[in-house]
Amino acid sequence: MFPTFESLIPDKQIQILISAIIAMIINLRSIPVIINISGLRGLMDNPVKRSSHKTPTPTFGGVAIFAGVLIGYMIWNFGDEGILIHKVFAGTVILFFLGIKDDLYALSPTKKMIVQVLASAIVVIGSDLRISDLFGIFGLGHIPYILSILLTIFVFVAMINAFNLIDGIDGLAGGIAMIASSGFGLWFLVNHHYSLACLALCLAGSLVGFLRFNFSQSSKIFMGDTGSLIIGYIITVLAVRFIHLNVMHAWEADLSFVSAPIIAVVILIIPIFDTIRVFSIRILRGKSPFKADRLHMHHLLIDNNLSHMQASFVLYFTTIFFTVTTYLARSYFTNTELCFFIVILLACYFIAGHFLEVRRLQLKKEELTTTDKTSANKTPKKEQLKLSEVSTN
Numbered sequence: 001m002f003p004t005f006e007s008l009i010p011d012k013q014i015q016i017l018i019s020a021i022i023a024m025i026i027n028l029r030s031i032p033v034i035i036n037i038s039g040l041r042g043l044m045d046n047p048v049k050r051s052s053h054k055t056p057t058p059t060f061g062g063v064a065i066f067a068g069v070l071i072g073y074m075i076w077n078f079g080d081e082g083i084l085i086h087k088v089f090a091g092t093v094i095l096f097f098l099g100i101k102d103d104l105y106a107l108s109p110t111k112k113m114i115v116q117v118l119a120s121a122i123v124v125i126g127s128d129l130r131i132s133d134l135f136g137i138f139g140l141g142h143i144p145y146i147l148s149i150l151l152t153i154f155v156f157v158a159m160i161n162a163f164n165l166i167d168g169i170d171g172l173a174g175g176i177a178m179i180a181s182s183g184f185g186l187w188f189l190v191n192h193h194y195s196l197a198c199l200a201l202c203l204a205g206s207l208v209g210f211l212r213f214n215f216s217q218s219s220k221i222f223m224g225d226t227g228s229l230i231i232g233y234i235i236t237v238l239a240v241r242f243i244h245l246n247v248m249h250a251w252e253a254d255l256s257f258v259s260a261p262i263i264a265v266v267i268l269i270i271p272i273f274d275t276i277r278v279f280s281i282r283i284l285r286g287k288s289p290f291k292a293d294r295l296h297m298h299h300l301l302i303d304n305n306l307s308h309m310q311a312s313f314v315l316y317f318t319t320i321f322f323t324v325t326t327y328l329a330r331s332y333f334t335n336t337e338l339c340f341f342i343v344i345l346l347a348c349y350f351i352a353g354h355f356l357e358v359r360r361l362q363l364k365k366e367e368l369t370t371t372d373k374t375s376a377n378k379t380p381k382k383e384q385l386k387l388s389e390v391s392t393n
Contacts (some may be wrong), residue, residue, distance in 0.1 A: 088199070
């Protein structure tokens with residue numbers, strides 16, 4: 001009998017590590033090819049008024065991310081995937097083609113929403129992946145079946161679009177997704193859910209390879225809607241499964257977190273908070289919540305003279321800091337108290353956004369004043385030069 005990969009490398013942790021490295025290498029090797037093809041075919045994203053980039057840039061990084069996750073995961077057979085992963089990949093393929101079409105020809109929000117609901121329903125209903133319990137938050141526990149289906153599909157669609165919304169500067173969506181997938185992946189690995197751990201860490205590996213080019217100045221690429229839809233979908237699968245497994249193991253102290261919903265929210269604090277803040281402000285100002293603008297936190301940081309990398313790392317640090325803080329605090333506070341803590345954080349997020357918006361306006365006024373003074377000072381000098389030429393003649 002010929003040896004299989006599994007017989008050659010029986011340790012599942014090493015298998016997962018190899019898969020994550022392969023996913024990263026696929027991105028490192030394939031993205032330069034995608035950049036070249038995009039340049040030859042003119043498949044570039046041209047900057048508009050609200051863009052944070054100044055030159056045409058390829059937007060098909062999501063193709064490499066998809067390939068890295070798919071190939072990295074499919075190398076091994078862990079034996080514990082059940083029906084869930086099959087449904088996940090079915091939904092991922094649907095969103096992959098939706099993203100490709102949207103990157104080539106802009107689709108209407110309604111069509112995109114319908115496809116997102118379909119992809120979400122496949123995994124929610126098809127594999128019974130639901131948020132079925134709130135662990136006593138505000139006294140709420142078990143959620144009825146129909147309500148849990150609707151709630152979970154809403155969470156999927158909201159998170160898919162939240163990642164799409166934060167994909168506005170270099171490294172932000174990819175970096176936040178890398179942090180979240182690494183966190184969930186390590187929990188799955190420690191608790192011996194190897195298929196989910198491999199899926200999560202293959203996504204993290206793919207994003208490491210992608211970020212090398214997303215932060216680059218000479219060979220830059222964006223993930224496009226293809227990438228943001230895929231990572232939003234997979235991250236939501238991981239988050240909901242994390243909550244679901246903690247419900248199943250609620251009485252096993254070593255395996256479960258009673259505060260699982262709170263931890264999942266905090267890991268995804270930036271896309272969740274930014275979506276809530278931007279939609280709320282747009283509605284309060286009488287605008288459509290889907291109308292594009294520069295109200296996102298990452299735009300405000302950029303407009304306050306931070307570089308793309310600096311702004312992204314500020315938001316990375318915010319995610320990691322509050323995740324660690326919540327993890328440490330979970331033993332001392334109830335879920336309802338931690339929920340109030342999240343509400344306080346959201347209020348602070350609104351205040352910080354308002355401060356940055358006011359400061360951005362002040363910086364623009366100062367810039368205009370400086371420009372006016374410079375132009376005013378230039379005119380007399382020209383006149384003086386003409387007068388001196390006349391007197392010399």
